[in-house]
Amino acid sequence: MSDHEYTPKSKFGKWFNDRLPLLTLANHLTDYPTPKNLNYWWTFGGILTFCLITQIVTGLVLAMHYIAHADMAFDSVEHIMRDVNYGWLIRYIHANGASMFFLAVYIHIFRSLFYGSYKAPREIIWIIGIIIYLLMMAAAFLGYVLPWGQMSFWGATVITNLFSAIPLVGEGIVTWLWGGYSVDNPTLTRFFTLHYLIPFLILGLVVLHIWALHVPGNNNPVGIDIKKPSKDTVPFHPYIVIKDGFALLMFMIVFAFFVFYTPNILGHADNYIEANPLVTPAHIVPEWYLLPFYAILRSVPDKLLGVVAMLSAILILAALPWLDTSKIRSAVFRPLYRQFYWILVADVLILGYVGAMPAEGLYLLVARVATAYYFLHFLVILPVLGWKEKTLPIPLSITEPILGGSPNLATAKNKESLNK
């Protein structure tokens, strides 16, 4: 945080700012000292904010035309696609926007994993992020139900049925969630209400996420603490604004390509068939961004344990700041961790792939091995690595890559200096 006191120049500005310090906030945001060495992996925070706002704005317009009723939902979506002015555009942005949102959030999360952004003093930022990610999954799932196609209906049936695995009260909870004895109109109306609510919860958490970020400031690719402001930092505006803007535009080109040229490629064809409780689709698959967790769920033979495994796979991330015992943040200086990091990336991609395939034969075996490895990475490899790994020497500041050629062992050994 910039420590200098800000005083508005105009008299009115001063009067206003004394009563509500909005101008101080604006000044803080523009002056906010940011490490100058942030690479493009750091631009996804801004991209995610864009995704959230896009989803909220397009969602508001869709809600004006959508009818949350089991008999009319499918028709109203077709009405939006055909008769609402640019309704097809709004809906395709919203539908593909969900995929783009998850693409960006996965890059954002894996950036944190690579550069150790979750480590002290940024644990709260990280945990808020995990809660946002959970809410995103909830919002995406609820939203996918709303068009009331076959995959909506059967996806809702499968996912809500997971709660029946809870001992004793499970069946009661499922009935309570459905508002009846099967997925039907009451389920749809409450899903719509919750789908409308969650983005605003996410928005509130995003404010907290950024607030918590602005206390210690950004991590950076070198992963060392830096003085703020100093010659290692640049003011957020214009340096980071323009860089984030450039990355956002590149992202928007990819986004636009999906919206305008392959708008249905990420969805499932069955969702253009109206929901029919009497006909079960051949394969019920979730959207691509939930596939790794779906694979984990299915790889456990017991229903309850499967649900527990799936939830643990997400919640284990919240414990990451304490599971990773290494004092060094950035994988750049952790040669062994770097390799395990890429193995984890491959492992999650494999889980995603087998999640889309039928749970049988070789696919099931691969899913089980990959699930086991996923937990092994967090519960065993990370803690042990922190103690055993020989890390590379760390520079003292961003602008002084003092190690140019000759390793400075004195600095490298002095890991404690990183915690200041």
Next chain:
Amino acid sequence: MKNFFKIFSFIILFSVLSLSTQAAEKVEYLKTDWSFKGLFGKFDRAALQRGYQVYTEVCSSCHSMKYLSYRNLAEKGGPEFSIEQAKAIAASFEVKDGPNSDGDMFTRPGRLSDKFVMPYDNVQAAQAANGGAYPPDMSVLVKARGGGVDYIYSLLQGYEDPPAGVTLDDGVYYNKYMYGNKIKMANQLSDGLVEYSDGTTASVEQMSKDVTTFLMWSAEPHLESRHQMGFKAIVYLIILTILVYFSMKRIWSRIETEV
């Protein structure tokens, strides 16, 4: 910049993977050139009009198209019949309306604002008339099938005698592109089945292509404006991106050369 390309290639890789996993499960469908594919893809107007003819004369006796109105036939980006032609088409159908002031239902000639008349009053009636199988509504059919247009195009030409060992029940037919190969719709198309007013030879292949084009339009009536707008949007974004890139270089050159 180096990093940036890494990210970009990652995104491209993701897209390619997602496209290829979708493609992985498919059987080899028959291929043909679709005029509506590609960056500037547009519908072949004549094919849409012929396709509509095939739909009305062949498909519409069993398949509904409940999301289409007769006015759509005259709209831009579709078959683009003239308003008079579309009115005449609409008027050739009897539409159930009412109740009138006496409380009675009555029939009248169709208008542009009417939805396509359905062949059956309800799903049960459709099933009863078709051996228990409901002929699906065709409005969004190409989007509701994994293989899309190629699948529909192939299916229409995919009827064969069942291979040895496959026995078919009454009213079930063998189609090599159908999921599970068993289909309750009999082969509908035969050479010369319809007489095209523009003189095109009505081969099975030609009719399959025309009607599939028509179904693509019915599922995506705004496809042409989507492609046009998409091209403009992406060109705009690319130019803006280049400008912002040079602005960024300029701004960052105040403190260092490499961004």
